Amino acid sequence: MLLPLFRFTWKNYQYVLAFYFAIEEINKSPHLLPNITLGYVFYDAFPSDRRTLENALFLLSGGNHLLPNYNCQTYKQPVAIIAGNMPTFSAQVGTLLELYKSPQVTYGLFDPILSDKDQFPSVYQMATKDSSLTHGIICLLLHFGWTWVALYVSDDMQGEQFLQDVKAKMIEKGICVAFTEKLPPTKGVFFPRDLILRTRIRVSSANVYIIHGDEGSVWNLGHVKEFYLILGKVWIMRNLYSPQWNHIFTTFKIPYFFHGSLLFSNQKRKIPGFKQFLRTVNPSQYPEDFYFSKLWAHFFLCALAGSLCGKIGDCPPNSSLEFLQSYLDIMTVSDSSYFIYHAVHVVAQVLYKILLQKIEMRSPGDTDQLILPWQLHPFLRKSQLTNSIEYNMILDENRNMIQYDIHNLVRFSNNSWLLVKVGDFVYRNTHDHDLVIHEEVVNWPVKFKETPKSVCSQSCVPGFQKIPQEGRPVCCFICVSCPESDISNQTDAKQCTQCPAQEYSNIERTHCLPKRVTFLAFEDALGTTISCMALCFFVLTAVVLGVFVKHRDTPIVKANNQALSFILLISLLPCFLCSLLFIGHPNTATCVFQQLTFGLVFTVAVSTILAKTITVILAFKARKPGRTMRCLLVSRVSNSIISICSLIQMIICGIWLGTSPPFVDIDSHSESRNIIIVCNKGSVTAFYCVLGYLGFLALGSFTVAFLARNLPDAFNEAKFLTFSMLVFCSVWVTFVPVYHSTKGKFMVAVEVFSILASSAGLLGCIFAPKCYIILLRPDKNSWKVLKNRRGFK
Known part of the structure; x- marks a missing residue:
C-alpha cells in the first residue's frame, strides 16, 4: 500500500489505521479467506514525480535496490496495490504498473482520466463521479437567487471536468459566470514550498465565488497579495478537514479570512468497530511501524514496550488515540479512510472468488499456486462488495450518490473559528435531489447585513421585460416597460x-382589466352636440321650406324651376336626419339604414342641383331661335335627371346589400381601454363606390354651374350653385384622409360631421341669399324690379 505521510500530517495516519483494521477484520473472519492470512507492505507516496516512480520500482523489484524487470523477492510480490490519495499520483504510477498488469485500487477523489480504460485499464476507483456536488452547488445558487458567480478551479482534469459540468448546468438554469480562473494544481500532501504563485485575483461585481480544489487551492489564493480585494465574498467549496483549516488560519492572519463561506461536507462516514479499534490500538501491536511510534512519542512523550523505539518514559493513563488533540480529529472517519477500508475488502473478496473458482475446477495443485496480479482483473471489473455494513458497489458502474452537510464557516476576532451546520443536500439522481437551508442561522461576510445578492442586473419587477445586452451574458440585461396592452405579472x-x-393593461402593466363597452351615444358630449346640430339644421331647413311655400308666387321662388327648389329642400330634411342613425347603440337595422339613407338622399339632393344647373342653361338657350332647346325646356327633361341618377345609386346600393351588407362589429384596437361597437361597412369598395358616385354627380353639377355662372338674369343662381358644389366637394375630399386618420367612435363623428357640413353648405349657399331677399329685401322680389334690371330682355 502506498500512503502519504509527510511533514507529520498526522490526520493522514488514519489511513494506515483503517488499513490495519480492515486487514485484521478479514484475517479474523471465518467466512472470508478462511485459513489464509493477508499480508501487506507500506510504501511512502512522496509528492514528487521522481520519488513516486522510485518507490513504485522498489515495490516491483521487491528489494532495496532498483532493478527494473527483475523481482528479487518473489514471495513478497503484491497481487494488488491500494494507492492514490491524489489522482495525479495514481496517474504517475498507473502507467508503470500497467506494464506488469498489477491492479491499482485508488481511494482518492474520482478522476475522469483514471476512468479511461484505454489509458488506465488496471486502475479501479473506489470514489464515485461527484456530479452530486455540481448539483448541490447549483441548487444552492438557485435557492438564494445567485445568478452571477465567479469560478476558481484547479488546473487539472478534475477541475476541467467540474468546469464543464457546472457551466452546462448553469446555462441550463440561467446562471452566468462572471469570470473563470485556473488554480495551479497540487500533488500529494501539500507543502507551502510547492506553491506556484501565478494565481490572478480578479475583482468582479459577483458576490459569490466558487472554488473547486483542495487545501493547496486555498493556499494559492491566500498567498496572493491582492487577495484583500475580494475579502467579504461568499465562498462556496468542498469542506476541508479540521487540521487543514487550522493550518490555513494559523498561517494567514487575515481578519475574517473565508468568514461566511458555505462548505459542502460529506456526511460522517461510519465503519462499524473502527472507533473501538482506535481507542485500543497502540504502537506495541505494530512494532515494525516507525510512524506509529513517532506519533505516540510526539503527542504522549513516551513509547510503549514492544514498539519500535522500545519503552521510553511512562505513558499517561489516557494514552489513547481517543484523547489526541481535537484539531487532529483522528476519531472522525475521513472519506479516504472509508474507501481504504472497503478497498481492502474488495481485494479480499476477489481473492476469495478466485480461490473458490480453483476449488470448483478441481485442478490438482492449483490451489497451491500463487495468484498472479493479472488474474484479479476479470473479477475486479464485475466485483460487487457486500460486507458487514451492507456497502454495495460495482467498481465499473456509477454508484448512488451521498448526502452532504452544508456548513457555514464562522471566524471570530480572536482568530478562532467554528463550523455551523446550516443545511443538507441529498442527491439521488439527476431529477431527484433535495436541499434544505436554514437561512436564519447563516453568518454572512461582515459587509452584508442580510442575505447577499449576486446578480449582474437587478431583477425586472412585474410590468417590465428583460432585454439582453449585446455582447454580455444572458444574466446581464436591462429592464424595459411592457408596451401598451401588454403585461408581465x-x-x-x-x-x-x-x-x-x-x-387592457393597467398603468403598472401587471394585470389585464376588462375594457368598457362604448359607442357614440346620445348621452356623450359629442353625441349630444351632433344631435343638436342635426336637429337645428333640420328645423332651419323646415323653416326655409315654409318660407318658400309661403312666397311660392314671388319671382325669386319661381325663378330656376320652383319644383326643383322644393325637391332640394325636402331632400335636405332627411340628409340632416339621417345623421341621427349614426348615433346610439348600433344594430343591424341602423347599420344598413344609415348607409343606404345617406347614399340615396344625398343622391337626390346632388342630382337636383345638377337638374337646376341644366335648367338654367336650357332657359337661356331656349331664348335663341330654334325649337330643340325650347322643347327640352317645356318638356322638363331636366327633372328626369333626378330619377335616373337616383336609380343608378339604388342599383349600387342593391349590389352592396346583396354582396356584403353593413353589420355590427366590435373595435377593440382603436382605444386601449374601450371596446367600441361600430357599424362595419361590410364592403369598403361598395361604400367608396357610393361616395364616388356622389362625387361624380357633384363634380358634374359644379362643372355645369361654373359654365353658367355668367349668364345674364336677374335671379340667375348659377353662381350660388357653383359655390355650393365647391363646398360640397371640399367637405368630402377632406373627409377621406381625415376619416382614415381617426379611430373608434371618432370615425363615426367625422362621417356625421361631413354629412352635416355638406348638407349645411347646400342649404346656406343656395337658399340663404334667396331668404335674405324674401325676408329682408322684399322690394327686390317683384316683377317691376326684374324688368328694370340691367340685361333683362
Missing part, C-alpha cells in the same frame, strides 16, 4: 404577454 419576465382583445 412575474419577476424577470423574458417577454410581455399581450392582453386579450376584450381587456
